[in-house]
Amino acid sequence: MFEIQKIQPEESHAVIDSFLKSRKFVPIFFYSPYTINTWLNHQNKSLYVATLDHERVFMIHKEVTNEVRFLFSEPSDQMCTEIKAHFKPQFISANELGEASHPVELYTSYNELMIDVTKVANLEDPEVSKDYKKCQLRHPDLKVVKYTVNEMESIKTFLNEWSHTRSAEMNKRAKIENDLRFFSLYMNALELKGLLIKDADKVIAISFFIPSLDGKVIGVINKCLRGYTQLGVYTFVERAKMMLSLGYTEAYIGAINNDFKKRFINSAVIHKTLAREIFRSPEFVTSGPYILRLF
Numbered sequence: 001m002f003e004i005q006k007i008q009p010e011e012s013h014a015v016i017d018s019f020l021k022s023r024k025f026v027p028i029f030f031y032s033p034y035t036i037n038t039w040l041n042h043q044n045k046s047l048y049v050a051t052l053d054h055e056r057v058f059m060i061h062k063e064v065t066n067e068v069r070f071l072f073s074e075p076s077d078q079m080c081t082e083i084k085a086h087f088k089p090q091f092i093s094a095n096e097l098g099e100a101s102h103p104v105e106l107y108t109s110y111n112e113l114m115i116d117v118t119k120v121a122n123l124e125d126p127e128v129s130k131d132y133k134k135c136q137l138r139h140p141d142l143k144v145v146k147y148t149v150n151e152m153e154s155i156k157t158f159l160n161e162w163s164h165t166r167s168a169e170m171n172k173r174a175k176i177e178n179d180l181r182f183f184s185l186y187m188n189a190l191e192l193k194g195l196l197i198k199d200a201d202k203v204i205a206i207s208f209f210i211p212s213l214d215g216k217v218i219g220v221i222n223k224c225l226r227g228y229t230q231l232g233v234y235t236f237v238e239r240a241k242m243m244l245s246l247g248y249t250e251a252y253i254g255a256i257n258n259d260f261k262k263r264f265i266n267s268a269v270i271h272k273t274l275a276r277e278i279f280r281s282p283e284f285v286t287s288g289p290y291i292l293r294l295f
Contacts, residue, residue, distance in 0.1 A: 002082040007047040012037050013185075017213075019049055019058055025214050026072050026098040027271050028112050029254035030294075032218055034210045036071075038182040040294060052079050059083075060294070067091035069294060070278075074101050080278060092279040093291055100274055107274040108291045111256050114216070117249050119267035120240035128233060128263060135234035139199070144238050147194040147208065149187055155196070156180070158203040158225070165226050179221060186210070193217075195242055197224070197235055205231055207239035212252060217243055219253045232260055 007015045016033035029035055041047050044063045049056060055076055060069040066089050074094040075083070083092065100107055123129035135142075145151070159176045186192050194208030205224035209217045222239065224231040243251055255273070256262060275291045 002050070002052045004048055004050045004082075004086060007041075007049065009041070012041055012047065015049070016047070016058075019056075020072075020213055022056075023072060024098075026096065027114060027214070027252065028096055028098070028273050029218060029252050030096050031072065032210070032212060034182075034186065035218060035220065037185060038220075039178050042181060043177070043295075045295075050079065050083065052076070052082055055079055061087060061089075065090060065284075067093075067284075070094045071096045073097070074276065075278075084279070089279070090281040090284040091277075091286075091290075093275060093277045095275045095291070095294060097274040097276070098271075100276075102276065107276050108289060109272050109274050110292065112271045112273050113253050113256060113261060113264065113268040114271060115219075115240070115251050115253055115264050115268045117217075117240050117243045117251050120237055120264060121244040123237065125264075125266045128237065128267070131230040131233040131263075132237045135228065135230040138229040139231075141199070142204075142234075143198045145196045145198055146242075147192070147196060147206075151196055151203075152183065152187055154203045155183065155206055158196075158206060159223070162223055162225060179223075182208075182220060193242065193246065194221070195235075195238055197231065197238070199228075204228060205235040207235045209239065209243060209248075209251060216250045216252065217248045219251050233263065236264070 013033045016036050020031060020033065025031065040060055046061045046063060048059050048061060050059065057073060057075050057079060058071050060071065062069070066087065068083055068087055068089045074097065080092060083089070119125065120128065123132055159179055163176045191211050192208065194206065196203050197205035206221060208221040209219045212218050219239065222232070222236055224235050253261060277291050
């Protein structure tokens, strides 16, 4: 018997949390109710749990393009048949997979990083250490402030300024909608930890993390304004120090999607993440690595 449940906004975190805890853990950024609910549950994206006999799957329906993305596990042929009948989608794929169940050539893969928090916090990488100390020397008066909800208005001011400091190269595709959504959902959550870097009373960088389902943490935000020498590295290291002070020694920081993250490869474990296209309507024409476009 086929059943499908749309996850309603008011219960989304609890439902996602329960579903993920019932499955085999996948060591990636999106295997978390916090990250799924923030990035993948708004802007014409809806979440569903579908059941067919003993099979249960988790999926996103992208309503504008009418596509279905199964997450964390691949559906059976029978499940796909039911989903096609229900949504009549233009595109179906399986994303955020930890292992392959078909020939490897059918998959697109990319790498995600899990950093060794101790190595980062203790500046064990010579290049990271050099850049962190360079920031300290150039900007000796910066203050590291622990996050409280009282800082929220200054964080919003920071995000607005950050979003307007783009150039043809820097932050050209950057948006703050997901950051604002994250804070609207979780700014009062006891599990949310983070810090602000201030120059006098002005917030010039923010960095946040939340717990993962395997006892580690997920680095969800690390942003800084331009105009300060190696401020990104300084903020990243300060967040690692906070993680370590709370007893966390490993942290997921997501896909290697920018040069900044590459700087921490020497202090990280690389997890290969997979995606597979399952179905595409002949009329559904895309360009580039469309399989990876979850948002």
